[in-house]
Amino acid sequence: MTDHLARDIVLVEDDGNDLAVALRAFRRGQLDGKVQVLRDGAAALEYLRDVTHGAGVVRPKVVFLDLKMPKVDGLSVLRELRADERTRRIPVVVVSSSDRDNDVREAYRLGANSYLVKRFDPARPGGYLVDAARYWLDLNRP
Amino acid sequence: MSDLHPSAALPGREGGGEGASLEPDGAPLPTSAELAAARWTALFVAVVALVAAVLLRSALMRYERAKVEHAADAAAQRAAGLIEDRLVSSYQSLRGNVEVWGRFGPRPAPEWEAEAEGFLRDHPGYQALTRLHPALGNAIAAKPPGRAMLRAIAPLMAQRVETAGEIEASRGEVAAGPFTLEDGRKVFGLQVPITYPKPLQPGVIFAVFEPAEAVARITARMIPAYSVRVSTGGVEVYGTGEPAPNTPAEWRRVQEVRPPIGPLWTIVLEPTAELVATEIGTVPDVVFVSGAVIALLLGSITYLGQLVSARARALGRANRALTQRFAEGERARAELDRLNDELEARVDERTATLEDAVAELETFNYSVSHDLRSPLGAILNFGAILSEDYRDRLDAEAQGYLRRIMTSAEAAVSMMNALLAFSRSGRDEIKKTRVDMGQLARTVADELRSSQPEYAGAEIQIGELPAAHADATMMRLVLTNLIGNAMKFSRDAADRRIEITGRSDAEETFYGVTDHGIGIDMKYTDKLFRVFERLHSSEEFEGHGVGLAIVARIVRRHGGRVACEGAPGKGATFSFVLPRA
Numbered sequence: 169m170t171d172h173l174a175r176d177i178v179l180v181e182d183d184g185n186d187l188a189v190a191l192r193a194f195r196r197g198q199l200d201g202k203v204q205v206l207r208d209g210a211a212a213l214e215y216l217r218d219v220t221h222g223a224g225v226v227r228p229k230v231v232f233l234d235l236k237m238p239k240v241d242g243l244s245v246l247r248e249l250r251a252d253e254r255t256r257r258i259p260v261v262v263v264s265s266s267d268r269d270n271d272v273r274e275a276y277r278l279g280a281n282s283y284l285v286k287r288f289d290p291a292r293p294g295g296y297l298v299d300a301a302r303y304w305l306d307l308n309r310p
Numbered sequence: 311m312s313d314l315h316p317s318a319a320l321p322g323r324e325g326g327g328e329g330a331s332l333e334p335d336g337a338p339l340p341t342s343a344e345l346a347a348a349r350w351t352a353l354f355v356a357v358v359a360l361v362a363a364v365l366l367r368s369a370l371m372r373y374e375r376a377k378v379e380h381a382a383d384a385a386a387q388r389a390a391g392l393i394e395d396r397l398v399s400s401y402q403s404l405r406g407n408v409e410v411w412g413r414f415g416p417r418p419a420p421e422w423e424a425e426a427e428g429f430l431r432d433h434p435g436y437q438a439l440t441r442l443h444p445a446l447g448n449a450i451a452a453k454p455p456g457r458a459m460l461r462a463i464a465p466l467m468a469q470r471v472e473t474a475g476e477i478e479a480s481r482g483e484v485a486a487g488p489f490t491l492e493d494g495r496k497v498f499g500l501q502v503p504i505t506y507p508k509p510l511q512p513g514v515i516f517a518v519f520e521p522a523e524a525v526a527r528i529t530a531r532m533i534p535a536y537s538v539r540v541s542t543g544g545v546e547v548y549g550t551g552e553p554a555p556n557t558p559a560e561w562r563r564v565q566e567v568r569p570p571i572g573p574l575w576t577i578v579l580e581p582t583a584e585l586v587a588t589e590i591g592t593v594p595d596v597v598f599v600s601g602a603v604i605a606l607l608l609g610s611i612t613y614l615g616q617l618v619s620a621r622a623r624a625l626g627r628a629n630r631a632l633t634q635r636f637a638e639g640e641r642a643r644a645e646l647d648r649l650n651d652e653l654e655a656r657v658d659e660r661t662a663t664l665e666d667a668v669a670e671l672e673t674f675n676y677s678v679s680h681d682l683r684s685p686l687g688a689i690l691n692f693g694a695i696l697s698e699d700y701r702d703r704l705d706a707e708a709q710g711y712l713r714r715i716m717t718s719a720e721a722a723v724s725m726m727n728a729l730l731a732f733s734r735s736g737r738d739e740i741k742k743t744r745v746d747m748g749q750l751a752r753t754v755a756d757e758l759r760s761s762q763p764e765y766a767g768a769e770i771q772i773g774e775l776p777a778a779h780a781d782a783t784m785m786r787l788v789l790t791n792l793i794g795n796a797m798k799f800s801r802d803a804a805d806r807r808i809e810i811t812g813r814s815d816a817e818e819t820f821y822g823v824t825d826h827g828i829g830i831d832m833k834y835t836d837k838l839f840r841v842f843e844r845l846h847s848s849e850e851f852e853g854h855g856v857g858l859a860i861v862a863r864i865v866r867r868h869g870g871r872v873a874c875e876g877a878p879g880k881g882a883t884f885s886f887v888l889p890r891a
Contacts, residue, residue, distance in 0.1 A: 185688035192695060265683055286687065288723070290716070293691040 175204040177301055178231040180212040180245065181263075182238060186286065190232075193294030199301055204228070209240030213248050220254035227258055230304035232297060233280075235264040235271065243278055250279040259304055263297070340620035348616030356609025363601020370594040378581055379561060385536050386563030386579040392528045393540060393577060394567040400435050400524055401570045405483075405502060408515045411441075412504040419449035426451030435524025436517055437497065441504070443513030452518075455495075459518045463489050463499045482514075485572035488521070488545045495520060496547040498572070522548040535585035539578040542569075553580035668736075675733045679726045686726065689719040728856040731787070732841055735860045740781045740867060747775040747785065747821060751810050754789045758797055765797040768806050775812035776819040778888050784864045791857035792823040792884050798851055800827025800881065814890070818870075822885035830876045838874060861886065 177199060181187045187205065194200045206212040212233070220227055231249075235242035242262060249255040261282040262275045272283050282300070289295050340348075407429055411422065419441075426439040430453055438456030441449040452460060466489050487498030500517040521540060525548045529538045537551035553562075557580050567575040693716040697709065704712065755770040770793075778785055796808045805826035812821045830838070830845065837843040839862035844855040862872045865886045876882030 183684065185684070185691070189688075189691045189695070265680065265687070288687050288690045288694075290690065290694045293694045 176202040176229040176305055178204045178206065178212070178216065178228045180206045180209065180231065180233045180237070180242070182207050182234060182236075186234070189294040190297050193292070193298050194301070197298035197301070199298065199305075202305070209237050209242065209245040212245050213240065216249060216255050216258065217252065220258075227310070229259065229308070229310060230301060231258055231260045232263050232300075233260050235262060235266065235275070243274060246275065246278045246280060257310075259308070259310070261300055261304070340617070340624045344620035344623070345617070348613055348620055351616050352609045352613030355612040356605045359605030359608045360602060363598050363605055366601055367594045367598035370597055374594060375558075375561075378586065381585075382536070382561055382563050382579065382581055386565050386577070389529065389536070389538055389579050390565035390567050390577050393525055393575070394569070396435070396524050396528055397521070397567065397569045397575070400433055400519065401500070403429070403433050404436070404500060404515075404517055408502045408504050411515070412506055412512075416443070416446050416506055416510060419447060422449050423451045430456070434527060435519050435521060437520050437523070438518040440516045441513060442516060443504075445510060446513065456518055459491060459495075459497055459520075460516075462491050463487075463497060463518060464516075466499070482512075483571060485569070487519075487572075488543060488547050490545065496522065496545060500571075526550065535582050537580045537582050540575060541578070542575040543573050551582045554583035554586045557581065557586075672733050672737055675729060676737075679729045679733065682726055683723065686719050686723050690716060690723065693719065725854045725856075728854040732856045732860050732863070735784065735787065735863050736867070738781075738784070740784065742779050742868075743782055745778040745780050745782045745785050747778050747789075747812060747819075748772055750782070750785060751775060751789050751793065754786060755793050755808075755810075758790065758794050762797075764801045765794075768797045768800070768808050771807060771809045773809070773811040775810065775821060776814035778819055778821075779890055780868050780888055781864075784868075788861045788864050788886065789823075791861050792886075795857060795884070796823050796825035796827070796882075798853070799829075800825040803827040803881075805881075816890075818887050818889055820885060820887050822883050824881065824883040826881035829878045829880045830874065830882045831878050832875065835874055839872060858884075 177194070179187070179190060179194075181190060187207075191200065191203070191205070194203050204215065206215055212231075216228070216231070219225060233242045233245060237245075240248075242264070246260055246262070249258060249260065259281045260279070261284060262280045263284045263286060264271060264275075265286045266272075267285045275283050284296060284300060287296060292298075407425075411417070411425070417425070422441055426441075426449070430436050430439060430451060436453075438450065438452035438460045440451075440460060450457065450460070463486075466486070482501070482503035484501040485498055486501075488496040489499070490496055498519045498521065500519050502515045502517070503512050504515050505512045521542075525538075525540055529536075529548075529550050535551075537553040538549070539546055540548040561581055563579040565577045565579070567577060569575055693712055697704070697712050697716070701709075751772050752770075755768075755772070759765050759768060759770075793808065793810070800806055800808065803826055807826055809824040810822070811824070812819065814820065834845055837845070839858045840855075841859035842855045843859075844853065846853075858872075861884075865872050865888065868888050870886055870888040872884070872886045874882055874884045
């Protein structure tokens with residue numbers, strides 16, 4: 169995995185439907201070249217540890233992290249990232265279909281930078297992800 | 311269940327048990343047998359105590375008497391000793407003086423008489439002295455009665471001496487007497503020869519000796535409290551004190567004393583009444599009287615004690631009877647408690663089961679709703695993508711079907727959300743605060759009017775609403791549903807007024823939302839607050855039949871109640887009541 173450079177946007181999503189919608193939205197927003205997709209938590213951790221290894225690495229500017237995933241779920245990924253000095257400061261945006269207070273509270277407690285509830289926008293499906301990505305890429309000062 | 315009747319547990323008067331009768335005031339009485347036993351026991355104790363007192367008295371008396379006898383022994387010996395000493399010393403003194411008088415030669419009568427008077431003064435008992443000498447003549451020294459005594463006994467003496475013929479045998483010393491004088495005094499005559507230097511022939515010194523005087527000082531000072539009788543030759547020469555009446559023989563002490571000259575003296579010594587009183591005193595009697603009193607007291611105390619304990623036994627019997635009845639009552643009560651507990655436990659169990667079932671249903675409800683969201687979201691998303699990305703490749707009919715798909719999926723999502731809201735209204739924790747219901751109603755009404763164009767024409771009239779003690783978020787949901795419903799069902803009516811009113815009493819706050827829209831048929835009111843129950847088709851009025859169910863659930867969870875009234879075409883009033891605390 170060391171043969172590629174880290175991309176600005178890391179999308180951790182196991183659901184094919186949501187992934188398809190998200191990738192179309194990023195394509196429409198002309199951000200598709202900057203997106204690295206990972207389909208489960210374990211792969212996400214491996215990738216993020218890999219790209220942050222060594223001097224002069226380029227860290228991702230934002231990680232979109234689904235909560236419900238097989239193997240290692242989103243909250244566990246978040247916990248691992250925050251426990252590791254190299255990945256501690258990578259911005260993580262939790263993306264979940266749950267708007268339950270408990271889930272939101274727990275995500276923030278473990279160090280999430282933001283929490284987005286998956287939504288349906290008939291005019292711009294997945295548009296909220298593009299909006300969020302633009303913020304972290306263009307507006308946020310890491 | 312008749313044995314559980316309360317009266318069965320109360321103490322009654324019937325069947326008081328063995329002998330435990332009850333006074334009118336309910337106090338138990340001892341039986342007559344117990345009373346008799348108490349009397350006999352008391353009598354027995356009193357008699358025993360009395361006998362003890364008598365025995366104690368006689369024991370004390372014996373002790374006291376022994377003491378008196380012992381003292382009498384001592385006193386008698388002492389008296390005998392003293393009297394003997396006195397007699398011996400008196401006679402020795404006389405003899406000594408006679409010897410001295412003889413050795414120093416004859417004195418003229420007046421000179422001798424003076425010396426003799428000194429002797430008389432110094433020696434009690436001697437009443438008179440006379441010196442008889444054929445050559446020197448007679449000289450006399452005497453105390454006041456002595457001269458008369460001398461005269462009285464001189465002839466008796468002469469006769470006695472002559473008849474006795476003892477002068478030589480006793481070297482001329484003679485003791486004669488006792489003689490009883492006319493006045494009753496008893497005296498001795500003592501004759502002692504006096505020898506002068508040669509060539510004078512011997513003479514005689516004659517003395518009158520009254521033992522009573524000699525002994526009186528002794529007995530008065532040294533042997534007090536005893537009656538002393540001194541006798542010799544069958545005549546009592548001295549007596550003092552009265553023996554106590556009825557003096558026992560064992561208290562009488564007799565001592566014999568041998569004088570230097572003459573017959574034996576007998577001393578009889580008996581305690582006086584005074585001594586008996588002092589020595590034996592009242593102690594035994596006091597003891598006896600005290601004992602008698604104590605016996606009486608003991609008897610009384612025993613009687614009272616017996617009465618008390620009989621009473622206590624009677625009380626105990628009554629108590630046991632009561633305790634037994636009480637225990638029966640307790641058993642019945644315990645049985646009742648047990649049944650109650652069982653019932654409560656069963657209710658708790660059922661409730662827990664029901665609560666589990668409800669919680670399970672809620673969880674199921676929540677998960678299903680939640681999990682359905684994802685596929686429904688996919689349908690919506692891909693429908694939207696399809697209609698956008700492939701717009702030019704789908705003909706009008708295809709696009710119509712696609713719209714139907716989308717509309718149905720949206721309806722499903724909306725229903726899902728309503729269900730989730732309903733589910734949450736039953737699950738979320740209630741955090742009660744003071745909620746300004748007037749302010750909340752205004753906010754909600756404004757939001758509703760701006761959210762839907764067809765609600766904009768509603769005329770909201772908000773009265774004075776009491777503050778609610780409730781969960782603010784939930785109250786917002788309640789008001790949103792009620793005001794939204796009122797707007798929805800009156801949007802086509804001529805009268806677009808919606809009145810929001812409130813009032814309160816000491817315990818509750820009341821709120822009502824009244825519209826003048828299509829109204830409701832009261833025969834359906836029981837369905838109104840149930841989930842998914844609708845009185846209108848979704849073509850007429852959009853909605854899922856969840857709003858009022860949420861309202862009802864929230865209000866009930868706050869301990870309040872909901873109601874509605876109205877008539878078809880006449881509008882409706884939905885109201886709810888909340889407890890103040």
